[in-house]
Amino acid sequence: MTLVAPAVAERFRPGQFVALAVGGEHTARLARRCFAVYEVKPDYGGTVELVFDHRGGADPGTGWLVGRRARDMVDMVGPLGRPFRLPRDPVSCLLVGGGPGAAALFALADTLRRRECRVHFLLADRSAPAVFGARSAQRIGDSAAVVTEDGSLGDTGTAGDVLPRVIEESGADVVYACGPTELLRAVSAVASRYGLPSQVSVEEFLQRTGACGTGLCMACVLPIVGDDGITRMVRACSDGPVLRGDRVRWGDLGTIPFDALGAPRALGGAL
Amino acid sequence: MRTRLGALELTNPVMTAAGCGGTGRELARFFDLTKLGAFVTTSVMTQPRAGRPTPRVTETPSGLLTAMGLPGPGIDSFLERDLPFLAEQDVPVIVSVAGNSLEEYAEVARRLYDAPSVAAVEVNLAAPNVEDRGRMFGRLPGPAADVVRAVRVATRRDVPVLAKLAPDVGDLVTVALACVDSGADGLSLINTMAGSAIDADTMRPALTGVSGGLSGPAIRPVAVRCVYEVHAALPGTPIVGIGGVATGLDALEFVLAGACAVAVGSALFHDPTAAPRILRELEEALSVRRIAALADAVGLAHKPTGYVPPQIGPAPAGAGERARERPEEPKEKP
Ligand SMILES: Cc1cc2nc3c(=O)[nH]c(=O)nc-3n(C[C@H](O)[C@H](O)[C@H](O)COP(=O)(O)OP(=O)(O)OC[C@H]3O[C@@H](n4cnc5c(N)ncnc54)[C@H](O)[C@@H]3O)c2cc1C
Ligand SMILES: Cc1cc2nc3c(=O)[nH]c(=O)nc-3n(C[C@H](O)[C@H](O)[C@H](O)COP(=O)(O)O)c2cc1C
Ligand code: FES
Numbered sequence: 132m133t134l135v136a137p138a139v140a141e142r143f144r145p146g147q148f149v150a151l152a153v154g155g156e157h158t159a160r161l162a163r164r165c166f167a168v169y170e171v172k173p174d175y176g177g178t179v180e181l182v183f184d185h186r187g188g189a190d191p192g193t194g195w196l197v198g199r200r201a202r203d204m205v206d207m208v209g210p211l212g213r214p215f216r217l218p219r220d221p222v223s224c225l226l227v228g229g230g231p232g233a234a235a236l237f238a239l240a241d242t243l244r245r246r247e248c249r250v251h252f253l254l255a256d257r258s259a260p261a262v263f264g265a266r267s268a269q270r271i272g273d274s275a276a277v278v279t280e281d282g283s284l285g286d287t288g289t290a291g292d293v294l295p296r297v298i299e300e301s302g303a304d305v306v307y308a309c310g311p312t313e314l315l316r317a318v319s320a321v322a323s324r325y326g327l328p329s330q331v332s333v334e335e336f337l338q339r340t341g342a343c344g345t346g347l348c349m350a351c352v353l354p355i356v357g358d359d360g361i362t363r364m365v366r367a368c369s370d371g372p373v374l375r376g377d378r379v380r381w382g383d384l385g386t387i388p389f390d391a392l393g394a395p396r397a398l399g400g401a402l
Numbered sequence: 403m404r405t406r407l408g409a410l411e412l413t414n415p416v417m418t419a420a421g422c423g424g425t426g427r428e429l430a431r432f433f434d435l436t437k438l439g440a441f442v443t444t445s446v447m448t449q450p451r452a453g454r455p456t457p458r459v460t461e462t463p464s465g466l467l468t469a470m471g472l473p474g475p476g477i478d479s480f481l482e483r484d485l486p487f488l489a490e491q492d493v494p495v496i497v498s499v500a501g502n503s504l505e506e507y508a509e510v511a512r513r514l515y516d517a518p519s520v521a522a523v524e525v526n527l528a529a530p531n532v533e534d535r536g537r538m539f540g541r542l543p544g545p546a547a548d549v550v551r552a553v554r555v556a557t558r559r560d561v562p563v564l565a566k567l568a569p570d571v572g573d574l575v576t577v578a579l580a581c582v583d584s585g586a587d588g589l590s591l592i593n594t595m596a597g598s599a600i601d602a603d604t605m606r607p608a609l610t611g612v613s614g615g616l617s618g619p620a621i622r623p624v625a626v627r628c629v630y631e632v633h634a635a636l637p638g639t640p641i642v643g644i645g646g647v648a649t650g651l652d653a654l655e656f657v658l659a660g661a662c663a664v665a666v667g668s669a670l671f672h673d674p675t676a677a678p679r680i681l682r683e684l685e686e687a688l689s690v691r692r693i694a695a696l697a698d699a700v701g702l703a704h705k706p707t708g709y710v711p712p713q714i715g716p717a718p719a720g721a722g723e724r725a726r727e728r729p730e731e732p733k734e735k736p
Contacts, residue, residue, distance in 0.1 A: 162461040348422070
């Protein structure tokens, strides 16, 4: 979907997202739906392109978006969240994407290219039709690998399985990832093993938990270890969605770790 | 469009609801906070709290169901980092206080005593009382009055204390009366109401906390009923109307029921610019009805049909239509 939104297009940095209201002006659906930005273009003063997975129209919110026609108005807030931090020097970057999450990587690839970085892609999904952007990755990447769980495209397995090989072949200095939480967890672990910094976008977690996208509702918190070694619950939308992979306590998502700042000492009943 | 909450005079009647405006920094990216009548903070407790695990929010028809577990940085960090930011914004700051015991409420209030730029204190009486099997303080008149008295004593005389009540009580008017008797200068009505949702896919509760607080337009009729009943019993007590305010007409509904200000909560999640928009819409709704001052409209619904206060002229024919046709101003995005 392409939306004309000059102010958003102008300020957008790769890794940021937008939050759309669904269902029209008098909707009963209050939560916003967040979408990664695939591309911004200068056309019509500035456009924002989103890619969405309507899962056969099963999702009511996305189903509504699918029903929009040319020139319809959509209520969009953005750009939101923190972007990917970019390397200062022209280094070799590995961009790992899973499912529609891969959409966020193409704007990043463009920006890295302009900084004369080398860009390698690894795209992963369950099966061939779901893999997003394999063609574009081949066109713009210095290399592009694909892995599917059923082997219908590229290698057979998960991103974690082939990542060590891809890291070695590409000589990556830094790893960027966007996609399902399991993928991010595997990428962070492998990158740490190779001593590489990883930056991951936790959009799947945000999608499952968040309601506003703007940092107001506090719904999307996950545990992050700070520089001081203390774990804090931070918001995936406004403190993320891009986080340092090595700082996220992946095993503790969906919990309040007992050693987190302010963790309850006894189960309370506060609403 | 001025209004008063006891000794506190506000430049306009639209404020944020506790826990829905973040630290203020998040909203400040969308509009100038001086456009708010007041900024109400998230409930502050003595210690930092991480709150409940996710999922803590789920969408329900015209509402949100949330079980956050009162997350917050604690009073020390609030005084050090959040309050100074708000103080710089030139907007009245109403600090919401909560506690697990009477002593904790009093402690937070005492720590605020010397803090500059606290325009009012709002007592969140929906917090769970650990000494009473985790049931909320505001459930019965006795505990509610105790908490209000403790906070009133610990707060500077010139700083109004508002008591914020949830509707899940046997007799709200009795609780409200008890709060006012023990020193509350005003009432905030209402907090969220208890509710649950079961996820049909996982066949388990949708929230980690099982039950949560329902907010949004879904609870507006309940909130309007509460404001109406309490205003009827306590016509002199300022009331902040809260619960599903999403448009200027929603705000007007609360005013007519007896509120002299409204607070916007969940609507901010849907539209971060909601507060200044609601104020514009309320001003327009009043002018269409030839109501010059907000005070003239407060509690008007309690008057007999056909009664028109001397200050208010009848609306000119077709005024409503004309107002509706006016194109909306484009929203500012960050
Ligand atoms: C940063 C980010 C980037 C994203 N990028 C993309 C993208 O590029 N492409 C893409 O296709 N998708 C993307 N998503 C996912 C997208 O935001 C939507 O969540 C997804 O498309 C499904 O939305 P829906 O409204 O159709 O589904 P719905 O079924 O309406 O649910 C959407 C949200 O509403 C809430 N919800 C609704 N009903 C319930 C219930 N019964 N119980 C609990 N919660 C409920 C949940 O919070 C859920 O996340 C992204 C998400 C994030 C956070
Ligand atoms: C995410 C969330 C957090 C809240 N946190 C607080 C809080 O800290 N203290 C409080 O008194 N009320 C809190 N509330 C209740 C709101 O202030 C308000 O009373 C309620 O949501 C009804 O208003 P609304 O329908 O406009 O959202 C919270 C509500 C929500 C949805
Ligand atoms: S989605 Fe509301 S705070 Fe992150």
